Amino acid sequence: MKASTLSSANASRASREIKLSLSELTEALARLSRGQVLAVCIALVCAIGTTDYLTDYEVSMTLLYLAPIFLAAWSLGFNAALGMSAVSMMAWFISVVYVHELHRQPQLYLWDGLIQFAMFLLFALVIRRLRLALSNADERFATELEGLDAAVYVSDAKTGDVLYANEQFTKTFPAGSDLPSVPAAHRGEFHDPKRGRWYLVHSRPMRWVDGRTVRLQLATDISERRRAEALLRQQQEKMQITARLVTVGEMATTLAHELNQPLAALTNYSMGCVRRLRSGNWDQAELLEAMEKGAAQAERASRVIQRVRAFVARRTPNLVPCDINEIVRGVSPMVSMEAREHGATVKLDLSEAVPYVQADAPLMEQVVLNLARNGLEAVHDQASEDRRITIRSRVGPDDSVVLEVADRGSGIDATLEQNLFTPFFSTKPQGTGLGLHICRSIVEAHGGHVWVSRNSDRGVTFHFSLKSVYA
Numbered sequence: 001m002k003a004s005t006l007s008s009a010n011a012s013r014a015s016r017e018i019k020l021s022l023s024e025l026t027e028a029l030a031r032l033s034r035g036q037v038l039a040v041c042i043a044l045v046c047a048i049g050t051t052d053y054l055t056d057y058e059v060s061m062t063l064l065y066l067a068p069i070f071l072a073a074w075s076l077g078f079n080a081a082l083g084m085s086a087v088s089m090m091a092w093f094i095s096v097v098y099v100h101e102l103h104r105q106p107q108l109y110l111w112d113g114l115i116q117f118a119m120f121l122l123f124a125l126v127i128r129r130l131r132l133a134l135s136n137a138d139e140r141f142a143t144e145l146e147g148l149d150a151a152v153y154v155s156d157a158k159t160g161d162v163l164y165a166n167e168q169f170t171k172t173f174p175a176g177s178d179l180p181s182v183p184a185a186h187r188g189e190f191h192d193p194k195r196g197r198w199y200l201v202h203s204r205p206m207r208w209v210d211g212r213t214v215r216l217q218l219a220t221d222i223s224e225r226r227r228a229e230a231l232l233r234q235q236q237e238k239m240q241i242t243a244r245l246v247t248v249g250e251m252a253t254t255l256a257h258e259l260n261q262p263l264a265a266l267t268n269y270s271m272g273c274v275r276r277l278r279s280g281n282w283d284q285a286e287l288l289e290a291m292e293k294g295a296a297q298a299e300r301a302s303r304v305i306q307r308v309r310a311f312v313a314r315r316t317p318n319l320v321p322c323d324i325n326e327i328v329r330g331v332s333p334m335v336s337m338e339a340r341e342h343g344a345t346v347k348l349d350l351s352e353a354v355p356y357v358q359a360d361a362p363l364m365e366q367v368v369l370n371l372a373r374n375g376l377e378a379v380h381d382q383a384s385e386d387r388r389i390t391i392r393s394r395v396g397p398d399d400s401v402v403l404e405v406a407d408r409g410s411g412i413d414a415t416l417e418q419n420l421f422t423p424f425f426s427t428k429p430q431g432t433g434l435g436l437h438i439c440r441s442i443v444e445a446h447g448g449h450v451w452v453s454r455n456s457d458r459g460v461t462f463h464f465s466l467k468s469v470y471a
Contacts, residue, residue, distance in 0.1 A: 034075075034076060037071060037072070037075045037076060038072070038076065038080070040068075040071065041068035041069075041071050041072050041084050042068070042087065044067055044068040044071075045065065045068050045084070045087050045088050045091050046091065048061050048064045048065055048067075048068075048088075048091065049061075049091030049092065049094065049095050051064075052091075052092070052095040053095040062092065062116050065088035065091075065092065065116075065120065066120070066123055068084050068088065069081055069084050069085055069088060069120055069123060069124055069127075070123070070127055072084040072124075073123075073124045073127035073128055073131070074127055074131055077128075078124060078125070078128040081124035081127065081128070082121070082124060084124075085117065085120035085121055085124055086117075088120060089113060089116065089117050089120070092113065092116065093113060146166050146167050146168075148166060148168060149168060149220075149221075150168060150218050150219060150220040150221075151165075151166065151168045151169035151172045151173065151199075151218070151219040151220075152164075152165070152166045152168070152169060152216075152217070152218050152219075153165040153166070153169045153217055153219075154206075154208070154214050154215070154216050154217070155214060155215050155217065156212070156214055156215075157205065157212075157213045157214055157215050158213075163208060163214060169219075172219070172221070188200075188201055189201070189222070190219065196223075197221060197223045198221070198222050198223045198226045199219040199220060199221055199222065200219070200220045200222045201217055201218070201219045201220075202217065202218045202220075203215050203216070203217045203218075204216055236441050239437070239438060239441075259301055259305075262297040262298070262300040262301040263297070263301055265293070265294070265297040266294045266297040266298050266301070269290045269291070269293050269294035269297070270294055272290050273287055273290050273291060273294075318360050319358045319359060319360055319446070320358070320359075320360075320361075321356040321357070321358060321469050322356060322357055322358075322359045322361050322364065323354075323356055324354060324357055324359075324364070324393055324401050324403055324466070325350040325351075325352070325354065325393055327359075327361055327364050327365055327368060328348065328350060328368055328391055328393065328403070329348070329350075330361075330365060331365050331368050331369055331372075332346065332348060332391075334369065335368075335369065335372045335373075335376075335391075338372075338373065338376060339376055339389070342376045342377075342379070342380050342387065343384065343387055344376055344379055344380075344387035344388055344389065345387065345388045345389075346372070346388070346389055346390075346391065347388060347389070347390045347391070348390075348391050349390055349391065349392040349393075350391070350392070350393045351392075351393050351394050351395065353395055354393050354394065354395055354401045354468075355395070355399060355401065355468040355469060355470055356468065356469045357401050357446075357466040357467065357468055357469065358446070358447075358466075358467065358469055359446055359466060360446070363442045363445075363446075364442075364446075366438070366439075366442065367439045367442050367443060367464065368391070368403070368405075370436070370438065370439050371405040371439060371462045371464075372389060372391065372405055374405075374407075374436065374462070375389035375405050375406070375407035375409070375462070376389060376407075378407045378409030378410070378459065378460070379407050379408055379409045379459075381410075382408060382409060382410070386408040386409075386458070387408075388407075388408060389405060389406065389407045389408075390404075390405075390406045390407075391403070391404070391405050392404040392405075392406065396465050398467075399467075399468045399470050400448075400465045400466065400467055400468060401465065401466050401467075401468055402463055402464070402465045403463070403464055403465075403466075404461050404462070404463045405461065405462045406455060406459065406460075406461040406462075407459045407460060407461075408455075408457075408458050408459040409458070409459045409460070410458075410459075411454055411455075411458060411459055411460055412452070412454065412460050436462075439462075439464070443464045443466070446466055446467075447466070447467055448464055448465050448466040448467065449464065449465050450462070450463065450464040450465075451463050451464075
């Protein structure tokens with residue numbers, strides 16, 4: 001297989017070299033007039049015939065006559081090649097008559113002459129077909145380039161001058177406009193601020209007909225694709241905001257309970273201070289301690305509110321080094337509260353060896369909450385001993401960090417796995433089909449990957465991986 005591939009590559013390379021050589025010859029002959037080319041051909045014929053005569057026909061010069069025939073056929077056409085074949089035969093015949101006595105072996109020389117003339121004619125015909133094939137190939141190639149919707153052009157690698165441009169290029173980039181360009185053998189996007197258009201430019205080096213190095217570049221208008229991608233991002237952001245709001249609404253009881261604890265403690269500390277002050281029997285150290293504890297509870301309530309505001313706020317993701325374990329611990333009280341409503345338990349199996357990741361903490365909290373809630377709903381109808389989920393963190397390949405949420409539910413049909421992260425697809429009667437899709441969008445926006453696997457005993461495990469700050 002390798003030998004065949006190398007042979008094919010060598011043949012292709014040789015074909016390109018031959019075509020390049022013929023193109024260079026065509027360029028050189030194009031600088032001469034028809035009369036000059038004809039004079040060169042006749043001079044070659046005379047030189048060959050004279051050499052044949054001077055060598056006393058000891059070395060056959062017949063094959064050398066193919067050179068002027070080739071020049072005539074390639075530059076002047078088939079009729080000129082026929083005439084040059086006749087002239088070559090005359091030169092050969094004259095040299096033979098003067099060197100040898102033709103009457104001694106007339107049939108031998110006549111057959112030799114006829115065979116050589118037939119070879120000349122066949123050679124001229126082959127050159128004609130080759131010239132026609134190359135011309136048709138160039139014409140088809142030019143026609144195809146002119147019919148492309150993409151702008152194709154060839155520029156000099158040193159000066160940047162445009163050597164060839166198809167019709168679409170002249171329409172897209174009129175004279176005087178900035179030309180899209182990327183380094184040779186590369187691809188990249190180019191923005192034209194004057195027209196507000198985006199182009200995907202492919203570039204590769206090649207040899208031009210005169211042998212110099214040029215760059216073949218193809219510019220495809222991707223403005224509509226960029227607009228569609230921007231619109232899709234906006235829609236995904238709106239879906240993420242909606243999902244966050246829905247999640248916050250469903251967690252209202254949990255948040256109220258979490259806020260109620262610090263507020264109740266703050267009230268107790270404050271009223272204790274008031275009672276001591278009114279009684280007149282108070283100790284300064286005790287009052288300071290109670291007030292400090294009350295202030296700490298007030299800060300705790302403030303952090304809860306700030307976290308909720310950050311969770312639902314529409315903002316640009318702020319990627320900073322984060323500890324995925326701390327993110328899990330931060331949302332575990334809300335997960336545990338919702339688990340108690342399902343009669344379930346939550347187990348944290350967090351590896352302290354995991355490195356930090358570049359992430360937006362509130363967005364990652366949403367992913368963990370969505371996956372945990374999904375697992376709690378999966379075990380809601382199971383036996384009491386199976387109503388549990390496990391949240392694990394571990395080090396993945398290439399220093400990545402993997403977080404896993406495993407449940408012991410009824411599992412997922414294998415035919416549905418590929419659709420789990422599809423928008424609006426849900427296996428739950430009351431599901432919106434947005435939770436897992438939002439999770440995948442957030443994780444992929446962080447450069448990560450999310451997937452699901454079936455457990456060996458029962459239930460499924462949702463995984464997502466993020467690159468560490470060291471990867």
